[in-house]
Amino acid sequence: xxxxxxxxxxxxxxxxxxxxxxxxxxNLAPGKxxxxxxxxxxxxxxxxxxxxxxxxxxxxxxQWEMASSDRxxxxxxxxxxxxxxPAAVLLLLYPLNETVHIVLIQRPLYxxxxxxxxxxxxxxMEEQDxxxxxxxxxxxxEETGFCNNNTEILGTLTPxxxxxxxxxxxxxxxxxAERPSFSPNREVVDLIEVPxxxxxxxxxxxxxxxxxxxxxxxxxxxxxxxxxxxxxxAMILHELTVILENR
Numbered sequence: 001x002x003x004x005x006x007x008x009x010x011x012x013x014x015x016x017x018x019x020x021x022x023x024x025x026x027n028l029a030p031g032k033x034x035x036x037x038x039x040x041x042x043x044x045x046x047x048x049x050x051x052x053x054x055x056x057x058x059x060x061x062x063q064w065e066m067a068s069s070d071r072x073x074x075x076x077x078x079x080x081x082x083x084x085x086p087a088a089v090l091l092l093l094y095p096l097n098e099t100v101h102i103v104l105i106q107r108p109l110y111x112x113x114x115x116x117x118x119x120x121x122x123x124x125m126e127e128q129d130x131x132x133x134x135x136x137x138x139x140x141x142e143e144t145g146f147c148n149n150n151t152e153i154l155g156t157l158t159p160x161x162x163x164x165x166x167x168x169x170x171x172x173x174x175x176x177a178e179r180p181s182f183s184p185n186r187e188v189v190d191l192i193e194v195p196x197x198x199x200x201x202x203x204x205x206x207x208x209x210x211x212x213x214x215x216x217x218x219x220x221x222x223x224x225x226x227x228x229x230x231x232x233x234a235m236i237l238h239e240l241t242v243i244l245e246n247r
Contacts, residue, residue: 045100046154046175053155053173058242060158063235066205068219080161080168087167088136089122091157091240092146096179099195102237103182104229105143106190118192119233121146124167136172144191145183151176157239160232171236194224199241 060078092103109116121140129135133153141147157171182191198204199222210219210230221230222237229237 046152049154049173049175052243053157057158058239058246060160062242063158063160063239066220066230066234066238068210068217068231078161080159081166084161084166084168086125086132086135086170087123088125088132088139088170088172089120089236090136090140091120091171091173091236092140092151092176092180093174093196094176094179096193097195099197101179101193102196103144103146103180104192104194104233105184105188106192106227107187108189116189117231117233118227118229119231120171120236122169132170133172136170136174143185143188144180145185146176146180148176148180157236157243160235162232169232169236171240173240192224192227196244198222198224199237200245 064078093100094103095101103121104118105121106118107116121143122136123139123143125132125135126138129138137151152175154173154175157173160169160171161167162169184191204222204224205220206223207218207220209216210228211217219228219230220234221228222234223229
């Protein structure tokens with residue numbers, strides 16, 4: 001196994017920019033499609049992503065490619081109102097089994113708009129938060145038990161407005177050099193660790209009717225081993241995937 005400060009990351013542009021891809025990437029299933037891999041030191045990954053996230057982002061239009069039918073048909077507002085509430089989520093990247101993973105959480109069933117959904121660790125900004133970065137890190141600590149002061153914030157994706165709850169969500173992309181030791185709280189039913197390259201394979205994008213808030217909607221989602229990743233989480237992941245594939 002490679003040391004944790006060395007990882008494999010997919011992206012044809014990335015490989016061409018820094019290294020030639022290895023002839024035999026490790027532990028790949030025979031016959032399975034992999035978009036591209038290159039050998040990259042941790043410092044180069046962080047440097048590249050930091051730079052990419054400072055450039056013009058794909059934006060709301062790309063996020064909406066994974067939107068559910070109610071957003072598309074009803075033309076939900078794409079921009080927050082002046083009174084919208086700020087929130088933040090953490091897209092925590094880390095090495096696991098020689099590839100980059102991201103952690104998602106599944107929320108419990110309750111009487112609310114996000115009942116049972118799979119999402120990023122995150123939540124609304126509280127008075128004690130100095131800024132939205134602090135919000136993302138605090139929420140991740142509370143929900144997953146990962147409280148590491150050495151977490152490196154690489155940048156932000158396009159803020160996403162959530163009309164049903166009137167939140168404007170800021171997605172922070174972060175890196176930690178080792179797989180976290182998670183200890184989720186009672187707000188989390190399950191932790192789902194997903195290889196980042198999973199989202200670049202278009203065959204993993206599905207669409208089906210789902211009953212959401214007493215309404216039957218056509219929902220685009222990522223199907224990860226039966227876990228349905230849809231809504232704002234899928235929209236944010238799609239923008240990150242486009243950045244990694246197209247830069």
